[in-house]
Structure formats: structure tokens, C-alpha cells
Amino acid sequence: MNGLQKIEMLLRMLAEQSGDKVSPQRLLFVAERLMPLGSAEVCDALVKLVDSSRRFPTVEEVRAAMGRATATPREVGTRIANLIIDAVRRYGETGSANTVAGIEAALGPEAWHVVRCFGGWNAVVEQAGCGELNVFRAQVRDYAEGAMRDGQIRGEQLPVGLPALSEVAAAPTTPHVLPPEKRVLLIAKREEIGRLRDGVVAGEIREADVPALVTAIDRKYDSLEAKP
Secondary structure: OHHHHEEEEEEEOOHHHHHHOOOHHHHHHHHHHHHHHHHHHHHHHHHHHHHHOOOOOHHHHHHHHOOOOOOOOOHHHHHHHHHHHHHHHHOOOOOOOOHHHHHHHHHHHHHHHHHHHHOHHHHHHHHOOOOOOOHHHHHHHHHHHHHHOOOOOOOOOOOOOOOOOOHHHHHHOOOOOOOOHHHHHHHHHHHHHHHHHHHHOOOOOOOHHHHHHHHHHHHHHHHHOOOO
């Protein structure tokens, strides 16, 4: 009997014990959702539930029995925002594609998804440097929270900490000092991008449309900066 079959067997026992009518298709679906968590650990948790539960468990309840309950969207959003702000402070702006790739690897795919939706790494650094940092942090948090609610991220691939700059940098980064004129434009740009995030959270803008809309905003402000 393989791991998937053992999980199905224990789920079937839980269904019979609870008196719930659980179809074979649902048993298989739940078992397949649980398999990536490790069949041995899942089976141990299901055995505990057989002894204590009086109803058929959800995937989240099995995760909780394993001590691996999923964080709430707000908790994930807060953690991603803190990671990105910490990375901005550690790494700063860079012109090296290899360094950007190193920062992406350090943050992981889920936090980097949020970075991309804010216009990429250097755009994030610029936006974090304009105005009130906590306002930007809240925008990142709210966007990441919405992305988790929409299923874009799961909050399962976030690093515990970030490596030092020397471990990710292929070329030295430089401090970024904004002239006053550019600072005003970047504050306006950040507010416009922030309204996009608000639109996604409110359901007025599709998540899939955000990258193209951010690109259009980037081009608009690039043209404004180029004007004498």
C-alpha cells in the first residue's frame, strides 16, 4: 500500500466514524491535496484525528493537526510586506541583472510575484523611497493579502530571513538619491499604482491585467521625466 492509499484509507475511516457521506472522488481529492505535505506525517495526523474527531476533517484541519496550519491572508500579506521592505533596506537599487536575480532568489517566488506587480525591483526601491514608508508597506501588505485570497500565492514559499548583500550582489549597488522633481513624479506614480491595488482588492480590476497597467503607468511617468 503506497502513501496515497494509506491516506485514503484513514480518510475513509474518518468518514465512516463521523457518519458523513463522502464520495470516493472527494476522498481522492482530499488525499491528493494532502500528499505534498508528506504521506508519513499526514498519516500520523489522521491517526490522531481518528481518536479525537467526530466529523470528516478539512485539509486545513489536517494541517493544523500536523502543527502546520496555514497563516491567514493578512498574516501572509504582513510577512511579505516586511520581507520586501527589509530587502529594500539591505540591497537598494541596482543596475545588475544578476544581482536582481539574486534578490529574486532570496525573496522566493511568492514575494517576487508581488515585486513584479509593483513594477519590478528598482521600481519598488524607488516607491519605498518616496513619501511615508509605512504607507508603501501597507499597500504591499494589502496587495499580497488580496493575492492570497485570490489564490495567486499560498504563503508557503517565504524565506525565514534574507542573506547579506554580498551573497546576492554580482556588482556593487549604489545609494539612490532622488532629485526633487523626480521625487514628486514618483510619489504620484506610487499613488496611481496604489489605486490599481485598491481596484484589485475591490474586484474592479482583474489581477491578470495588473502587469500591463503597471507597464502603462511606467511609460507615462518615464515620458514625463524625459520632458525638459
